[in-house]
Amino acid sequence: MSYGSPLGHYARKIMLLGAGELGKEVILEAQRLGVETIAVDRYANAPAMQVAHRSHVINMLDGEQLRNVIELERPDLIVPEIEAIATATLQELEGEGFRIIPTARASRLTMDREGIRRLAAETLGLPTAKYEFADSLEELKQAVEKMGTPCVIKPIMSSSGKGQSVCRAFEEAEACWELAMEGGRAKKTRVIVEEFIRFDSEITLLTVRSVSGTTFCAPIGHIQKDGDYIESWQPHQMTEAQLLEAQNIAKTVTDELGGYGLYGVELFLTGNGVYFSEVSPRPHDTGLVTLVTQDLSEFALHVRAILGFPVTGVRLLTPGATHTLKADRDTTQFKIGGVEEALAVDNTQVRVFGKPETKVGRRMAVALSSADTVKQARELATKAASALQVEYL
Numbered sequence: 001m002s003y004g005s006p007l008g009h010y011a012r013k014i015m016l017l018g019a020g021e022l023g024k025e026v027i028l029e030a031q032r033l034g035v036e037t038i039a040v041d042r043y044a045n046a047p048a049m050q051v052a053h054r055s056h057v058i059n060m061l062d063g064e065q066l067r068n069v070i071e072l073e074r075p076d077l078i079v080p081e082i083e084a085i086a087t088a089t090l091q092e093l094e095g096e097g098f099r100i101i102p103t104a105r106a107s108r109l110t111m112d113r114e115g116i117r118r119l120a121a122e123t124l125g126l127p128t129a130k131y132e133f134a135d136s137l138e139e140l141k142q143a144v145e146k147m148g149t150p151c152v153i154k155p156i157m158s159s160s161g162k163g164q165s166v167c168r169a170f171e172e173a174e175a176c177w178e179l180a181m182e183g184g185r186a187k188k189t190r191v192i193v194e195e196f197i198r199f200d201s202e203i204t205l206l207t208v209r210s211v212s213g214t215t216f217c218a219p220i221g222h223i224q225k226d227g228d229y230i231e232s233w234q235p236h237q238m239t240e241a242q243l244l245e246a247q248n249i250a251k252t253v254t255d256e257l258g259g260y261g262l263y264g265v266e267l268f269l270t271g272n273g274v275y276f277s278e279v280s281p282r283p284h285d286t287g288l289v290t291l292v293t294q295d296l297s298e299f300a301l302h303v304r305a306i307l308g309f310p311v312t313g314v315r316l317l318t319p320g321a322t323h324t325l326k327a328d329r330d331t332t333q334f335k336i337g338g339v340e341e342a343l344a345v346d347n348t349q350v351r352v353f354g355k356p357e358t359k360v361g362r363r364m365a366v367a368l369s370s371a372d373t374v375k376q377a378r379e380l381a382t383k384a385a386s387a388l389q390v391e392y393l
């Protein structure tokens with residue numbers, strides 16, 4: 001396959017739908033291969049827009065706006081970077097010959113928690129937490145009663161833990177409902193109620209589907225707070241049996257979803273075996289660690305796979321870890337400080353995402369460290385992240 005230079009007549013063009021910190025790394029990798037890049041998101045100056053050839057600001061949940069921008073640009077590949085996109089329009093466009101990564105069906109099924117959960121548990125028979133759905137406070141109360149407490153309540157369309165809470169007693173159901181209504185990405189009222197799984201640890205298994213077949217990265221362990229990731233490390237220590245179980249689940253779900261690209265399969269490890277939690281048909285936030293641990297990062301792997309290039313294997317070069325920096329206020333008047341101190345920590349890098357605005361809980365930067373052991377790497381990344389700070393002006 002051959003293609004011309006970016007911005008020329010024969011360029012190969014990819015359009016990212018979503019332009020956050022993960023997309024920024026995807027675009028940088030695409031540019032290394034001489035691909036033309038277009039970033040789209042709901043607000044101007046999003047991280048990936050700052051490194052793309054061009055950008056557009058639209059409401060990606062509006063099918064007409066989405067179709068217009070795609071027809072205007074006519075990209076060779078359309079690469080969803082977040083869940084909240086008008087996926088029915090992506091399915092129509094795929095029918096008209098556009099290529100959606102990994103497939104329009106995969107982006108539709110993973111757009112909300114119901115599609116992927118029913119597919120995994122009911123069609124594929126994978127082990128998951130028990131679940132119920134509710135469309136009103138009344139239905140939620142019934143579901144909580146049936147499920148018992150504690151249980152986890154999440155808007156069906158949300159990510160990074162937005163609108164998610166643990167309901168510890170029946171009386172808390174109303175507060176959980178209110179939180180979910182505020183936190184969802186789209187104005188949908190439906191929530192999922194999940195059995196609370198007391199896992200020993202949780203992992204992301206990055207799984208690449210390419211012209212070369214399916215490849216797994218070493219498992220990534222992580223810690224989440226309020227449904228959002230704080231720390232991740234690679235490799236995560238697990239038994240051979242657990243790893244095989246995890247790979248089997250990942251293979252089953254990614255084969256079903258199909259297409260080319262990197263998937264992040266989220267799994268809970270328990271004494272009773274491995275549970276499937278959810279899957280991202282795209283690079284995963286906890287996988288940022290691969291920027292310092294692997295010969296090819298999850299972003300490089302995604303780009304290679306979606307362009308139809310071979311992915312013959314992935315090498316873990318060193319243990320590593322990441323720790324995030326989050327804001328705790330809503331403002332445009334801020335600076336990121338402490339980069340100098342963070343970079344003084346051994347074997348450490350920093351990514352400052354360049355988001356134009358802080359929000360409570362919004363991820364603004366990450367520290368990444370490598371070391372001889374995961375334990376050391378986690379200590380270094382945590383030390384570096386604690387040196388980083390959002391300075392409010």
Ligand SMILES: Nc1ncnc2c1ncn2[C@@H]1O[C@H](COP(=O)(O)OP(=O)(O)OP(=O)(O)O)[C@@H](O)[C@H]1O
Nearest residue numbers: 129152158159160161162194195196197224227228
């Ligand atoms: N049923 C559950 N039992 C116990 N913990 C859970 C359960 N569901 C979610 N969690 C915890 O909350 C975290 C976030 O949940 P989940 O991945 O469903 O949210 P999300 O908003 O899709 O996050 P992201 O988009 O960042 O992956 C999980 O990684 C896990 O730590």
Ligand SMILES: NCC(=O)N[C@@H]1O[C@H](COP(=O)([O-])[O-])[C@@H](O)[C@H]1O
Nearest residue numbers: 018019020021022023159160285362
């Ligand atoms: N867990 C999913 C995830 O981490 N997604 C990443 O966060 C961005 C949105 O950030 P924002 O909410 O700060 O705009 C997304 O664009 C993606 O890069």
Ligand SMILES: [Mg+2]
Nearest residue numbers: 160266277278
């Ligand atoms: Mg998740």
